[in-house]
Amino acid sequence: QQQVKQSPQSLIVQKGGISIINCAYENTAFDYFPWYQQFPGKGPALLIAIRPDVSEKKEGRFTISFNKSAKQFSLHIMDSQPGDSATYFCAAQNKAAGNKLTFGGGTRVLVKP
Amino acid sequence: EPEVTQTPSHQVTQMGQEVILRCVPISNHLYFYWYRQILGQKVEFLVSFYNNEISEKSEIFDDQFSVERPDGSNFTLKIRSTKLEDSAMYFCASSEKHSTDTQYFGPGTRLTVL
Numbered sequence: 001q002q003q004v005k006q007s008p009q010s011l012i013v014q015k016g017g018i019s020i021i022n023c024a025y026e027n028t029a030f031d032y033f034p035w036y037q038q039f040p041g042k043g044p045a046l047l048i049a050i051r052p053d054v055s056e057k058k059e060g061r062f063t064i065s066f067n068k069s070a071k072q073f074s075l076h077i078m079d080s081q082p083g084d085s086a087t088y089f090c091a092a093q094n095k096a097a098g099n100k101l102t103f104g105g106g107t108r109v110l111v112k113p
Numbered sequence: 114e115p116e117v118t119q120t121p122s123h124q125v126t127q128m129g130q131e132v133i134l135r136c137v138p139i140s141n142h143l144y145f146y147w148y149r150q151i152l153g154q155k156v157e158f159l160v161s162f163y164n165n166e167i168s169e170k171s172e173i174f175d176d177q178f179s180v181e182r183p184d185g186s187n188f189t190l191k192i193r194s195t196k197l198e199d200s201a202m203y204f205c206a207s208s209e210k211h212s213t214d215t216q217y218f219g220p221g222t223r224l225t226v227l
Binding site: 034036042043044045046049089091093097098099100101102103104105106 | 117144146148154155156157158161163167168169171204208215216217218219220221
């Protein structure tokens with residue numbers, strides 16, 4: 001019940017294309033849903049985050065869509081650039097469990113020029 | 114921009130030895146966390162710490178692990194008797210308050226147990 005399932009595991013997209021990553025969760029106690037971007041050898045860096053009372057959030061080229069009833073959320077990267085090549089992790093936070101972040105398995109995105 | 118720092122960047126140790134991983138969270142942050150990432154796998158929660166006590170810990174965080182905030186700036190993770198399977202990247206994170214406040218991650222310490 002604590003798991004967050006993420007798909008796909010990897011993604012190749014052409015420069016200028018759209019990258020879409022999907023996540024699903026079971027635990028309704030999750031109250032905050034961040035996406036992190038990680039480059040090799042670095043720590044995860046927050047990209048964008050959403051609360052469950054909002055269905056969509058957009059920041060620049062990055063958009064989160066959130067479907068509370070389906071317990072699913074997704075990240076859309078518009079106009080993908082080679083610099084977006086990284087591993088993306090969705091996560092879900094549980095305030096009642098010490099703000100524990102449960103991460104998805106990660107999606108390795110490669111943007112081809 | 115303030116950031117979480119971690120030392121050392123890489124630690125090599127023999128199985129059975131004790132290691133201490135150090136972190137300096139962002140200065141006005143109140144919540145502190147340790148996560149680990151085994152090579153190629155997802156990031157896993159170890160422990161959260163607030164007001165000088167553990168708020169939550171995972172099943173990974175057994176009696177071999179301990180955390181401490183020895184002074185006003187450092188936050189440490191101690192592994193008493195390292196095992197081969199403790200080899201991983203260990204990330205410290207901190208957040209300002211609670212709930213929806215972002216957790217900011219440090220660059221990590223790569224622990225290699227031989």
